[in-house]
Amino acid sequence: MSTNLNNSNVSQGTAPIQAPGDVITLASLNKWYGDFHVLKDINFTVKKGERIVICGPSGSGKSTMIRCINRLEEFQRGALIVNGIEMIDDVKNIEAIRHDVGMVFQHFNLFPHLTILENLTLGPIWVQKKPKAEAEAMAMNYLERVKIAEQALKYPGQLSGGQQQRVAIARSLCMAPEIMLFDEPTSALDPEMVKEVLDVMVELADEGMTMLCVTHEMGFAKKVADRVIFMDGGEIVEENTPVEFFEQPETDRLQLFLSQVLQH
């Protein structure tokens, strides 16, 4: 509902209109860091409710790609459309896209000077202008969903890594996003804490959230993903359903990657 409101005052670019049901469209997306060509002609679309796992060796551009989707990174050529809004320099468009897209980071990035509850209510109160009581009630609701409500008044520094990451997920959900981006959400966690975070993500997937997840958790990919994307050298090398992806990789590059990742 609020998305439609936002759509009415965003600028229209020259990019192709999204097909119905598509929520993210990347068309010939190119990005350079100085002289370094990070993303080479990326083309792909995400449908509403799809769960997509992106994997690949480090430096393959997978994080950069999903960070383009909510403009933590800018791209130089091509087009990106999120929920019918084209990503251009117009602040209105950027705000509207960020409204629809939530993000979870590798290093949680909670605000250390605020309590867990304040971390969750900051966005709803200041961006969505919700009354404090309503924002807090909603925040407690989400904290219960990630099974951490009893920590609401503590500070992030007092929580374990797994708890912090669950708080970070709840913080994103408080903004009621339609799409969630996960940038290696379990890579900075102790092995014993990976599961509690993945459980929350699986639950979210089961509820039908559109998810893009950069991760090395192949078990999660097999269990949850609708499609798995393999990137290397700034390109999408292969994309397929999990079964095909793991059982019958087409390219030698993916075969090599899987043989190394799945060995241990």
Added chain:
Amino acid sequence: MSHPVVPSDTTTPTGGRIFHPKAAEPAPVTVVGKQAWLKNNLFSSPLNSAITLVLLALLGSFIPALADWLFISAHISGQTQDACTGDGACWVFIKVWIQPLMYGNYPDASLWRVNLSLILLGAVLSSPYWLPPKLRNKVDIMLLLAFPFMAIIILDGRLLGLEYVSTAYWGGFSLNLFLASASIILGMPLGFLWALGRRSNMPMARSICVVLIEFFRGVPVLALFFMGSVMLPLFFPEGTNVDKLLRVWIVLTLFMAGYMAEVYRGGFQAIPSGQYEASAAIGLSYWQTTLLVILPQVIKVSMPNILATSVMLFKNTTFLMIIGIFEILSTAQNALTNSNWLGGFSTEAYLFVAVIYWICCFSMSMVATRIERKLDTSHKS
């Protein structure tokens, strides 16, 4: 030392061993307690023991003489310098001159206005402790920013219908306090704006801020005072007479802002980029991110340097004697050259000034340490 009893059920039904974590034991006496502290800090090696003994002997040799001069042989009764005979300190001098030292030439009948302003300063500074938590953040900052102007209105008196006291009569240690607090209070937010400008992507804002910061940091504060009192009037339109004290206040504020901007810059560099990214992902605007997420963390990281800069500024207010403002040090020098008090009381006078300054600066660092501890949310508990 009691060892935890090994539980009898040491195997699981499947034959595995059950892991029982050991209970924590109290630390041995060699680690905690007074005796351990003495041993570890004062007598940890033969060399350290020797140093401890030498220092104790040194202290023992001059403390009695110092105590004798300060207290035992000191004079406090009487009203003229004739009351001071013998070797002890002459506190009569301080007693007689205490009012000018504290209040300058402010009229006797209106001294309550200075006291009121001092109480106001104390109240404003301690407001985080007595305001109800709900009002704290907003009202605190308003009170702080309003304090310099409230103090000026009370001390000046015209707006309140009180007797007008020209700034020429303001003086003494209260003036040092007012000038320092007023410049610190206004210099801190101004410095933050300059620091933001220096980090900005806008070339114009950035160059202006860099020039301002580098100018006020690069020029000695004494030179700034002379510029303020001699050069600044040349830039004002002819006929306007901007009060000297006001000019000095402006100079001090800008000086403070220049230093604070660099203090904040260090703080900004300590904030991980993830904080900006998380704020952007939530949808916070530039100013929301800056004020709600970045500023509190910058202040926390910079607290030790904010204190150091504030203490430096407070001490720099004594330089004002050079341009003829009757702050505490110039009042003390005036008293020393008074024809009735030519008995050579400079030790007492400067010691008094030093002690007063030390008390204030030490309290400032105590308060800052408390604030630091309060802001520290990273601890595990």
